[in-house]
Amino acid sequence: MTTIPIDDLNDPRLAVYRSLKATNTTRDLNHFIVEGERLVDRLIASRYPTDSVLLTDRHLDRLQTTVPEDVPLYVVPFEKVHDLVGFPFHRGALACGRRLPAPSWRELWGTASGTLRFVVCPQISNPENLGSIARLCDAFDVDGILAGPSCPDPLSRRVLRVSMGSALRLPVVVADDLLSMAADMENTLGVEFFAAVAGEATPFEEVSLPPRLGLVLGDEDRGVDPAWVARCRRSITIPMPGRASSLNVSTAAAILIYRFASRAEPPPRTQASIGLGGT
Structure with a gap:
């Protein structure tokens, strides 16, 4: 598994995870965010494509093996993740899913x-x-x-x-x-x-x-x-x-x-x- 450490919160690859509390309205976006280990696993197992996974360095060793090889895995320092998402975040894992056309x-x-x-x-x-x-x-x-x-x-x-x-x-x-x-x-x-x-x-x-x-x-x-x-x-x-x-x-x-x-x-x-x- 290739991990991608990111220390700079302004890195454009982290844009979808930034200020989640202020951008909770996602209906018109082509992606959505899940938070927590269980939801990351359930997104990966679902019909929706997983565009990326973000882990904190404290959770990397335990969770990285669950991420498929073809999914980018970003790693940020634990002490910075709260500033990134915009609220105290202790679940250690986030993922970005891609929306699919809604069936009738x-x-x-x-x-x-x-x-x-x-x-x-x-x-x-x-x-x-x-x-x-x-x-x-x-x-x-x-x-x-x-x-x-x-x-x-x-x-x-x-x-x-x-x-x-x-x-x-x-x-x-x-x-x-x-x-x-x-x-x-x-x-x-x-x-x-x-x-x-x-x-x-x-x-x-x-x-x-x-x-x-x-x-x-x-x-x-x-x-x-x-x-x-x-x-x-x-x-x-x-x-x-x-x-x-x-x-x-x-x-x-x-x-x-x-x-x-x-x-x-x-x-x-x-x-x-x-x-x-x-x-």
Whole structure:
């Protein structure tokens, strides 16, 4: 492995790693940054090309063997990396990935057979919430996330960090007109959309799962937009007997995704299974 020591922070090869906190908006760039050993490994293992890896000298011996031979490996002094990225940084590893053309939903699922599960995020605004939702979807085998244009960049540093790299594996389709795309998916794939709302609606435990489901989550302040409620086949809610009237969207997502990610209906509860007729 050939390493490239760099002591001068003005070296142009380090430009993509400079002032990351001030340049977190990466949607319009042709690259993105991941931070930390695990995310560097997951970027290398993903479909996205790795343009370069940056390690501090304190982490070089332990991490350099994980970097492919054809990827430039830059090494900077540990005491300088904080000035480079613009905040205290102790994870020891960064990498620059290259964006690829985003596939359409037709390319991803147009010929799919069997059940499909989607989570729909028309207006999530907090990158950490989107990162948490991506990690949940990855954990519970959701087929993909459908996102509106106002959602955070799925490949932004914060989304990738919170999702622990799940956004590198899980398809996230961003559409300028997500309502129209949902209508096309309903007509073409038979996807039924359920709106997750607070208040009067069918408790989520009581609904039957359609073979193809899109779970629509609302934004952090106003919930699901009325246009989406009208678009959805039905509205469902999480019963809350306590005094709080709503949950954080990522917390609600965890409850609902765990239920709706199931690929089959649970068996009917019999008297024996609920302890009402057994011996």
